[in-house]
Amino acid sequence: MNTEKTSTLSRFFLLWLAGYVFFFIFPFPLRYIPFAYEWIGIPFSRLMESLNYFVGRQLPGIENLAYDGGRGSGDTSFDYVFLITRTLLSLLLAVVLFAFRKKAGWIQKAYPAMIVYARYFVGITLIEYGVAKFLIGQFPGPSLISMEQSFGDFSPMGLAWRFFGYSDLYKAFMGITEIMAGGLLLFRRTVVVGALLSMAVVTNIVLVNFSFDVPVKILSSHLLLFSVLILAPYIKQLFRLLVLHRPGQLSYQPRTFLSPKKKWAYLLVKFYMVVFVPVSMLVGHVLSQSYRSFDNPWEGAYEILSDGDDMVDLKSDAKWARVILDGKRLLIERVSGDKSYYSIVEVGENGVISLSGSAEGKDTPTLHLREEGEEYQLAATFGDEQFTLKAKRKMKSDYFLLSRGFHWINEYPLNR
Known part of the structure; x- marks a missing residue:
């Protein structure tokens, strides 16, 4: 009798586990099949999200449960509640199916x-x-x-x-x-x-x-x-x-x-x-x-050497300390440590760089770079503000991390 009971519980557990596996994985592999994800996967996912909202509202201590698939995180509060939802749903499915196992x-x-x-x-x-x-x-x-x-x-x-x-x-x-x-x-x-x-x-x-x-x-x-x-x-x-x-x-x-x-x-x-x-x-x-x-011939970290007369009206901590051109990205770091990020739209002739994504909401900011011996001139236009800076360029090859390379022979460990 005990053996039969154990066998029954074992079969029920495996049936529940099978349901949990299904609810965790599905709608895989529909997104790899043309139109299948739009017709089946999306409606199923929305139904599961609705059930998850319902379960989340029943749990104590959870407020403002929201799903945002664009966050890039798979460990949100919504995802953890989903574990409970899938567990309960697979348990319910196992009970229903197990009741009709003979048929x-x-x-x-x-x-x-x-x-x-x-x-x-x-x-x-x-x-x-x-x-x-x-x-x-x-x-x-x-x-x-x-x-x-x-x-x-x-x-x-x-x-x-x-x-x-x-x-x-x-x-x-x-x-x-x-x-x-x-x-x-x-x-x-x-x-x-x-x-x-x-x-x-x-x-x-x-x-x-x-x-x-x-x-x-x-x-x-x-x-x-x-x-x-x-x-x-x-x-x-x-x-x-x-x-x-x-x-x-x-x-x-x-x-x-x-x-x-x-x-x-x-x-x-x-x-x-x-x-x-x-x-x-x-x-x-x-x-x-x-x-x-993105091929950017002006890529580099530009350390500001002098800000000229154009930035005199700015507070000292608002002045630029460094400008970094890194592929499609541009970073402006101020003396205060505040940072503004931009997207590079186009690198034109003669070092004219068009930007977008201004944190300040300015329209079509531009940066004009010109090489002057060992230094560089940066002419910036950000809305109504225009100023010219002198800077020193540091390229990727100037960083020890990238220039060190591989060595078969090391007389001493270089661990710094």
């Missing part, structure tokens, strides 16, 4: 089906992570703005991003391992190796997110959880083989099809997920370099 034999297959679903989700996500590690992507190289920033002013996440972004070799290593883990998960023959590699790769991601306060803790933790669940059916065989050193064999059942149509449908879906989606990620990332990169 619906397919329910017994729900958990294995969700493991396959999780396998594709983790695999595609890791491939997407890996692709972003190459070229200008998730971790850009050292920028002039970041190198002029005080070390103590970095956020923990900013520190991690600059650490990873420094080395193209290390980024490539991370990208290759993530793509390998994701790719291996997409095939049943290599799922065990893929799950083992995925656990190692995602564990590192989770530790980085928790150690450096990166707001992707929820997603990365679930990627690790799903990797463990994918490997779980093979734990006994792996333990027997790797720990006890006894003969063991991983089970593998070739897929069988009842009809040629089902076989071709499966192969078509498989090709789409395994080939088309990853290739489209790669192509999209390569094409994105056209707007991620």
